[in-house]
Amino acid sequence: MQSTLVSAPETAPPMMGQPAPLLAVEGLKVHFPTRDGVVRAVDGVDFQVRAGQTLGIVGESGSGKTISSLTLLRLAPPPARIVAGRVLFEGEDLLRQSDKRLAQIRGRRMAMIFQNPATSLNPILSIGQQLTEILRWHTGASHRAALDRAAELLALVGISDPAARLKQYPHELSGGMKQRVGIARALLCEPALLLADEPTTALDVTIQAQILDLLAELRQRLAMSMVLVTHDMGVVARMADRITVMYAGRICETADAATIFNAPQHPYTRALLESVPRVDHSYSGARRVLPSIAGRPPDLLHAPPGCRFHDRCPEAEPECRRVMPREYLLAPGHTVSCLRRGSPGEATP
Ligand SMILES: Nc1ncnc2c1ncn2[C@@H]1O[C@H](COP(=O)(O)OP(=O)(O)O)[C@@H](O)[C@H]1O
Ligand code: SF4
Ligand SMILES: [Mg+2]
Numbered sequence: 001m002q003s004t005l006v007s008a009p010e011t012a013p014p015m016m017g018q019p020a021p022l023l024a025v026e027g028l029k030v031h032f033p034t035r036d037g038v039v040r041a042v043d044g045v046d047f048q049v050r051a052g053q054t055l056g057i058v059g060e061s062g063s064g065k066t067i068s069s070l071t072l073l074r075l076a077p078p079p080a081r082i083v084a085g086r087v088l089f090e091g092e093d094l095l096r097q098s099d100k101r102l103a104q105i106r107g108r109r110m111a112m113i114f115q116n117p118a119t120s121l122n123p124i125l126s127i128g129q130q131l132t133e134i135l136r137w138h139t140g141a142s143h144r145a146a147l148d149r150a151a152e153l154l155a156l157v158g159i160s161d162p163a164a165r166l167k168q169y170p171h172e173l174s175g176g177m178k179q180r181v182g183i184a185r186a187l188l189c190e191p192a193l194l195l196a197d198e199p200t201t202a203l204d205v206t207i208q209a210q211i212l213d214l215l216a217e218l219r220q221r222l223a224m225s226m227v228l229v230t231h232d233m234g235v236v237a238r239m240a241d242r243i244t245v246m247y248a249g250r251i252c253e254t255a256d257a258a259t260i261f262n263a264p265q266h267p268y269t270r271a272l273l274e275s276v277p278r279v280d281h282s283y284s285g286a287r288r289v290l291p292s293i294a295g296r297p298p299d300l301l302h303a304p305p306g307c308r309f310h311d312r313c314p315e316a317e318p319e320c321r322r323v324m325p326r327e328y329l330l331a332p333g334h335t336v337s338c339l340r341r342g343s344p345g346e347a348t349p
Helices: 065-072 099-105 127-139 143-156 162-166 175-187 205-222 233-239 257-262 267-274
Strands: 023-034 037-049 054-058 081-089 110-113 193-197 225-230 242-247 250-256 323-325 328-331 334-336 345-347
Touching: 023 065, 037 054, 037 065, 037 225, 037 250, 054 065, 054 233, 065 081, 065 110, 065 193, 065 225, 110 175, 127 143, 127 162, 127 175, 143 162, 143 175, 175 205, 205 225, 205 233, 225 233, 233 257, 242 257, 242 267, 250 257, 250 267
Parallel strands: 054 225, 054 242, 110 193, 193 225
Antiparallel strands: 023 037, 023 081, 242 250, 250 334, 323 345, 328 334
């Protein structure tokens, strides 16, 4: 079942003097009503992706990265409720399109690589059936033409003997191979925007590096935009032009990658970077997973008042416990949500 918008959006002023971004997410809120109360998984998220750009969304587990990215294509699982926001993509608000229109866009203009290659492929269909089905649905290609295109894509993602692979079933492939098939499937129709949710987390280190190389090369070759979701600072250091840092369903900071790594402003971004042994832009292939920062992210069923990071923040002041910081434009292209960096605040109950 698809999640659908259940109330009116918050509107944002149009941007002046700049070409419209390929994707603009505005005021997105996704909640899960549960027996125990409402889980505010995504609670007012804004970000943009320009043509040809890769946006990295980074944050600890449970910060709302997956639910945010699934919601772009209205794929968040039930009982997710999109309670506010807009997802403007190529001039349309995807949260307000019909299911039929969404099905036309999904896989064709915006496609997704899922975190777990083992569960994202259909176990009872051959690789060839899974790939050709998508092409035939979106493009009306003949069976023969679709098979040729599928084989071409498998070769593009580095799978040898594509004709033989097309006849195989997912269980006959290794994890790395399944993820390559997942990438090929997402690229079949040359989408304008690729969403990649932790595309290498389920894979071993050597395969991870290969898959990231492959994504970087394909992005260039196909001039695609990408939203890359990860908890791994090494991955965003290597892949992203811009980085958005998420914490507990909200965005802490967004800037270009160099600014995030060289001059981070939000205490959470700094904590993430300080807890990483060394992060630079010359990715060596070694994993740099976010190690734990003292304390734990809050339970989103009982999101704390004020700034959600206050319990763990080394700079917290008394007002941080009752005032929620709003996004503040610190410098061109650099936004931060922190009362001590100039953000305006909103008193919370
Ligand atoms: N099916 C669900 N029911 C209730 N809460 C959920 C469900 N799925 C996700 N959540 C909540 O949404 C939050 C964000 O999840 P997610 O987007 O998967 O985080 P991330 O991808 O950053 O690790 C989680 O902390 C959890 O509280
Ligand atoms: S608003 Fe306060 S608690 Fe939140 S990040 Fe800034 S200083 Fe820390
Ligand atoms: Mg996730």
